[in-house]
Amino acid sequence: MDRDSDPIITHHPPRFAERIISALSQKQICDALLGDLSEEFQAKAVVSRRRAWFWYWGQAMGSAPHLIFARLQTKQSQKVFFGLIIIVLATLFMLAWDIIVSRNSARMVAAADNPPVLTVIRAIYFIVLSIGAAFCGILVARLAFSIQRTYWHNVTLYLAPVFLILVVLAMLSAWDRGLVSTSAYLLMRTGAISLSMLLAAAIVFRLRQRR
Amino acid sequence: MGFMAKPKSLGEFEILVLAALLRLEKDAYGARVRTEIETRAKRSVSAGALYATLGRLEDKGLVQSFTGGATAERGGRTKRYYVLTPLGQEKFDTAIFGLNAMLKGVTAWTEIPTR
Incomplete structure (x- = not known):
């Protein structure tokens, strides 16, 4: 497939941020959470990849304490x-x-x-x-x-x-x-x-x- | 005064989340709920905070979730849709009733803030 013609494949969210979210989130919500962030990242990356990248990291860092707290309650x-x-x-x-x-x-x-x-x-x-x-x-x-x-x-x-x-x-x-x-x-x-x-x-x- | 158990009423953010679920009806999944709250309530919400709240509401039996389809833009990951349960609807109605009752008194002498 031609990568340039497919923005979905061209813009991949930051992998390390994905791993952080994946490690912190509970199994039942992990897939949906990463999917939601990926979906929004794609939309933002069309306008500006750099802003989308910062946005994704912001989400990862902002989500971390909530995900940790939610995990501690299980x-x-x-x-x-x-x-x-x-x-x-x-x-x-x-x-x-x-x-x-x-x-x-x-x-x-x-x-x-x-x-x-x-x-x-x-x-x-x-x-x-x-x-x-x-x-x-x-x-x-x-x-x-x-x-x-x-x-x-x-x-x-x-x-x-x-x-x-x-x-x-x-x-x-x-x-x-x-x-x-x-x-x-x-x-x-x-x-x-x-x-x-x-x-x-x-x-x-x-x-x-x-x- | 004797010891009183803390009432299990809904928090402010929980009310916003339940309202967003009601507004979005069958299209209420994480990203849409987050955008809805950010657009309407002008409140920045992290995805983690939203899912933590949704998880808590699900544990309380106020919402229930089911898995939806995956799309390419989501990297092949599935969606998780949320709907209010009858108990959730009841709790939400109670919270809004109380809020409305309080706001009626307030709007008599001040204006509702607009953004």
């Missing part, structure tokens, strides 16, 4: 909300373990120049961190993952934000690099977080699919 979202509270508590526990137990012990051991004990402390922290991250992965997968979507789609939508929070907190908690952490160790703990979360979520997702 039972599924309330479950996710409670899940997030548990995740925050689990993260705080991991941080407390890192700061109070591991680092203080490591500081003492480093002062006494005892590398084997330092390695053991690091290993214990490593295990605690991995279990915590796996627990978060299980929780998010149980509460938010939809079996109608693919595993990676679910991961991008629901697990990625939790993962980012965990990684940032893990990095912040490893501020005192000279005593407890090296760059390689930081990379290893980030890898441990992501692997254990993804693996745990994948197991839960597969089990739910089989049921």
Whole structure:
């Protein structure tokens, strides 16, 4: 088909804005909402594409708080909300373990120049961190993952934000690099977080699919 | 004064949405309802706010929705039409009755604003 002769195909709404709306809106209204915006976008784009583009982004940004609020009122979202509270508590526990137990012990051991004990402390922290991250992965997968979507789609939508929070907190908690952490160790703990979360979520997702 | 439960009356925006549904009759889907409110009430409305309100009204049993056809300009996406239920009509009538009763008193000593 000749693209120039078909304004419907030529003017496509901003894809990223579409994705934001799609991610925030409930399943039953998502299609209609995107369709309405697309319809109005086409009409505006005939006059000015730039204005239509700005209008679409304005709609996306203006709609976001309402869509989030509407989602928070559903039972599924309330479950996710409670899940997030548990995740925050689990993260705080991991941080407390890192700061109070591991680092203080490591500081003492480093002062006494005892590398084997330092390695053991690091290993214990490593295990605690991995279990915590796996627990978060299980929780998010149980509460938010939809079996109608693919595993990676679910991961991008629901697990990625939790993962980012965990990684940032893990990095912040490893501020005192000279005593407890090296760059390689930081990379290893980030890898441990992501692997254990993804693996745990994948197991839960597969089990739910089989049921 | 004792404890009184908050009455479940319609909000201002809900009244505007229900009025738009009544005006548009069988052609009441999101984009048309939004344009109707913007044109007549001169009020800027985001699509998300409209759908959130329509969802709330549907949960209350005041409107019901059904899926309509898809067009190319909508990117092949379906429309969602909304109509008032008898309960919605009743609630709307009650709200408008109260509003009219109040406005009668007000218009006796001031002018109705025009834009």
